Amino acid sequence: NAGVTQTPKFQVLKTGQSMTLQCAQDMNHEYMSWYRQDPGMGLRLIHYSVGAGITDQGEVPNGYNVSRSTTEDFPLRLLSAAPSQTSVYFCASSYLVGGSLNYGYTFGSGTRLTVV
Amino acid sequence: AQTVTQSQPEMSVQEAETVTLSCTYDTSESDYYLFWYKQPPSRQMILVIRQEAYKQQNATENRFSVNFQKAAKSFSLKISDSQLGDAAMYFCAYRNPTSGTYKYIFGTGTRLKVLA
Numbered sequence: 001n002a003g004v005t006q007t008p009k010f011q012v013l014k015t016g017q018s019m020t021l022q023c024a025q026d027m028n029h030e031y032m033s034w035y036r037q038d039p040g041m042g043l044r045l046i047h048y049s050v051g052a053g054i055t056d057q058g059e060v061p062n063g064y065n066v067s068r069s070t071t072e073d074f075p076l077r078l079l080s081a082a083p084s085q086t087s088v089y090f091c092a093s094s095y096l097v098g099g100s101l102n103y104g105y106t107f108g109s110g111t112r113l114t115v116v
Numbered sequence: 117a118q119t120v121t122q123s124q125p126e127m128s129v130q131e132a133e134t135v136t137l138s139c140t141y142d143t144s145e146s147d148y149y150l151f152w153y154k155q156p157p158s159r160q161m162i163l164v165i166r167q168e169a170y171k172q173q174n175a176t177e178n179r180f181s182v183n184f185q186k187a188a189k190s191f192s193l194k195i196s197d198s199q200l201g202d203a204a205m206y207f208c209a210y211r212n213p214t215s216g217t218y219k220y221i222f223g224t225g226t227r228l229k230v231l232a
Contacts, residue, residue: 031218033218033219040224041224042120042207042222042223042224042225043207043220043222044222045219045220048218048219050218056218058219059219088159090161092161100213101211101213101218101219101220102149102168102211102213103166104151104163104166105161105163105220106163107153107160107161107162108160109158109159109160110159110160112159
């Protein structure tokens, strides 16, 4: 019963490097999303998807790309890392009941990313 | 804009005592959902409790209960018989099902320390 699996758990990047954070879920959830957590700012939505082939932007999408080719996977790509992207990144998924997102997320364990 | 405010950055409680964490939110909607999430040092966010705004009865989950005051837009979390394992960051979250957006709005969190 894996739930939501995120890899890696820790990563250090140099400014300008690119990388992909992986997220996979085995609960057949339609909805998947990426949030970033910064001190004193709670969690902010980066991108989300309501099904394979469907993605949309959240509050803070700049500098990030996503794709959803399967129901299970939702990778987050950092195109050219900047120090402002130093954060903890969480993948979250959920069922959509009647198209609604009202039953709570299942979160992954997070990726702590440092950009130097 | 809908916002969630957690005015207590940090709280402490003696083991076996009761503590209440505060959360207020701003919305003009009548139908919405509220959540409390726990983030222990392991970093994984865990859903603690969920409240539907149209239900007057306060939600409870074992030692965790809420005091939901809709008119005051207040959603506090009460932890009874506190245990060392309750030490964590606690986040309050809001979901408006009619917003047309697929996201939750999170507060900035309250760090709970449990003293032995």
